[in-house]
Amino acid sequence: MSTFLNLLAYGxxxxxxxxxxxxxxxxxxxxxxxxxxxQGEFLLxxxxxxxxxxxxxxxxxxxxxxxxxxxxxxxGVLVERLILRPMVGEDPISIIMVTIGLAMLLKAVVQMFxxxxxRSQPAILPTGSVSFLGATLPVNRLxxxxxxxxxxxxxxxxxxxxxHGIAMRAVADDQQAAMTMGISVRKxxxxxxxxxxxxxxxxxxxxxxxxxxxxxxxSFGLMVFPVVILGGLDxxxxxxxxxxxxxxxxxxxxxxxxxxxxxxIPYVVLVLILLVKPYGLFGETRIERV
Amino acid sequence: xxxxxxxxxxxxxAAAAAPAGEALLSLNNVEVIYDDVILVLRGLSLxxxxxKVVALLGSNGAGKSTTLKAVSGLLPSEHGEVTDGSxxxxxxxxxxxxxxxxxxxxMSLCMEGRHVFEHLTIAENLVxxxxxxxxxxxxxxxxxxxxxxxxxxxxxxxxxxSGGEQQMLAIGRALMARPTLLMLDExxxxxxxxxxxxxFGYIRRLNEERGLTVLVIEQNAQVALDVAHHGYIMEQxxxxxxxxxxxxxxxxxxxxxxxxxxxEGGRRSxxxxxxxxxxxxxx
Numbered sequence: 001m002s003t004f005l006n007l008l009a010y011g012x013x014x015x016x017x018x019x020x021x022x023x024x025x026x027x028x029x030x031x032x033x034x035x036x037x038x039q040g041e042f043l044l045x046x047x048x049x050x051x052x053x054x055x056x057x058x059x060x061x062x063x064x065x066x067x068x069x070x071x072x073x074x075x076g077v078l079v080e081r082l083i084l085r086p087m088v089g090e091d092p093i094s095i096i097m098v099t100i101g102l103a104m105l106l107k108a109v110v111q112m113f114x115x116x117x118x119r120s121q122p123a124i125l126p127t128g129s130v131s132f133l134g135a136t137l138p139v140n141r142l143x144x145x146x147x148x149x150x151x152x153x154x155x156x157x158x159x160x161x162x163x164h165g166i167a168m169r170a171v172a173d174d175q176q177a178a179m180t181m182g183i184s185v186r187k188x189x190x191x192x193x194x195x196x197x198x199x200x201x202x203x204x205x206x207x208x209x210x211x212x213x214x215x216x217x218x219s220f221g222l223m224v225f226p227v228v229i230l231g232g233l234d235x236x237x238x239x240x241x242x243x244x245x246x247x248x249x250x251x252x253x254x255x256x257x258x259x260x261x262x263x264x265i266p267y268v269v270l271v272l273i274l275l276v277k278p279y280g281l282f283g284e285t286r287i288e289r290v
Numbered sequence: 291x292x293x294x295x296x297x298x299x300x301x302x303x304a305a306a307a308a309p310a311g312e313a314l315l316s317l318n319n320v321e322v323i324y325d326d327v328i329l330v331l332r333g334l335s336l337x338x339x340x341x342k343v344v345a346l347l348g349s350n351g352a353g354k355s356t357t358l359k360a361v362s363g364l365l366p367s368e369h370g371e372v373t374d375g376s377x378x379x380x381x382x383x384x385x386x387x388x389x390x391x392x393x394x395x396x397m398s399l400c401m402e403g404r405h406v407f408e409h410l411t412i413a414e415n416l417v418x419x420x421x422x423x424x425x426x427x428x429x430x431x432x433x434x435x436x437x438x439x440x441x442x443x444x445x446x447x448x449x450x451x452s453g454g455e456q457q458m459l460a461i462g463r464a465l466m467a468r469p470t471l472l473m474l475d476e477x478x479x480x481x482x483x484x485x486x487x488x489x490f491g492y493i494r495r496l497n498e499e500r501g502l503t504v505l506v507i508e509q510n511a512q513v514a515l516d517v518a519h520h521g522y523i524m525e526q527x528x529x530x531x532x533x534x535x536x537x538x539x540x541x542x543x544x545x546x547x548x549x550x551x552x553x554e555g556g557r558r559s560x561x562x563x564x565x566x567x568x569x570x571x572x573x
Binding site: 160163166167169170172173174175176177178179180181182183184284 | 362363364367388389390391392393394398399400401405406407408409410414415417418419420421422463464466467
């Protein structure tokens with residue numbers, strides 16, 4: 001029982017971070033139609049932005065988080081403006097290649113400043129543990145789940161209540177019609193990249209706090225693909241279900257079966273889902289009236 | 291009056307008999323080219339007087355939709371471009387203005403085929419329509435007042451609404467931007483005759499009660515000319531005939547071409563009209 005609860009806590013924490021990372025991916029795909037292969041590197045950039053502000057520049061923690069969010073927004077907007085906008089109207093394959101190039105560029109920029117060795121950073125979340133039904137559960141993992149839940153709820157409310165959130169969904173639905181409402185499609189594109197970068201920043205910082213500030217963050221980010229394929233490329237609720245499923249699955253497989261198999265299992269899910277339900281569990285169905 | 295001459299012999303500009311009243315929108319010799327090669331509008335001129343309903347009629351491919359897209363600034367997204375002439379709205383030259391900015395100037399377009407946001411609810415569609423205004427509570431009440439059906443269905447996903455409901459939503463959504471000029475591209479498309487009457491009833495009411503200026507494109511010339519004050523008829527990218535709606539309805543060529551009525555006033559078969567049209571064009 002205690003193993004089960006432990007794996008559950010670890011799985012939920014991983015899943016929550018994956019959901020946040022996948023949220024950014026889905027935002028970009030939904031609003032702009034771009035498949036962003038650099039999402040993992042956005043997490044990496046996020047973690048190193050926090051490290052730069054907090055450890056290198058010595059700013060207080062809360063200020064560092066705010067500075068990091070602003071910096072992530074700027075990175076997102078710049079990437080859209082300088083790299084993606086010139087590609088509007090190009091072949092999807094070309095755009096995918098551009099995002100792969102972007103991934104390498106971002107990784108290289110991080111290595112240029114900080115090399116490839118892990119950096120040590122003081123813990124952000126309390127590291128103690130609590131006993132629950134005989135199991136000793138790490139507090140920081142439980143807090144990660146809570147933080148992710150709050151952020152995801154905030155994003156969901158933004159999309160269903162706020163004018164700009166609704167405008168983003170309107171652009172995703174029908175760009176031309178959105179233009180006739182005076183909605184600037186360019187601004188909405190910039191907004192989606194900015195929001196994606198911010199959610200990746202939060203995911204990257206949380207992940208770095210659980211593991212370490214190093215290059216592995218980007219490879220963890222690669223797991224957004226099984227997550228979004230499972231949940232549906234364009235579904236916000238799908239990222240939560242997909243993220244938690246993949247997070248729990250890897251932890252349980254690693255704990256009960258074999259840690260080696262656990263690194264492969266997300267991609268097994270990916271292949272199976274593509275075979276059975278290519279649009280994912282919550283992928284948008286095209287509405288057709290008869 | 292140009293109504294006396296035949297459709298193919300009228301001067302291209304046809305500005306001689308501009309409708310009376312101050313023009314809210316005027317197009318002067320507008321030329322539109324798609325993909326740098328396809329000439330769609332060849333020197334089109336028309337005027338929409340403030341507070342009036344103007345109908346723009348014509349057969350498929352005449353360039354009616356292109357005209358509205360040129361006015362609302364949607365051409366760049368379709369690789370089209372205004373290469374000559376000018377478009378003046380409310381005293382301001384908007385020929386090169388950004389589409390989003392034009393909406394802020396006070397014009398709204400209901401695109402052909404309704405184009406509601408399918409995955410958004412009716413209420414969310416209306417919120418999206420009010421994107422440019424700060425406070426839209428009153429506008430929402432006004433739209434629900436005109437279209438009580440939308441109020442009943444406010445939480446329904448728009449993609450699952452009927453064609454008539456979607457058309458009402460498209461008009462309501464356009465009204466949320468508080469336009470002074472409402473442009474409608476084929477509001478009757480795919481609707482049952484009774485619904486077409488209903489939709490045009492709303493257009494008439496909006497014009498009479500709110501002083502809304504309307505420019506409407508229609509294939510259904512009959513219903514459009516019933517509501518409109520003034521009509522223009524387009525063929526191959528230019529205006530070939532224009533005049534007050536009642537006069538157009540009496541014009542023998544219009545009767546033949548667009549209303550499907552014979553010389554004696556009786557209804558002729560579509561086949562005859564088509565033959566006649568083809569002959570007349572080749573002569």
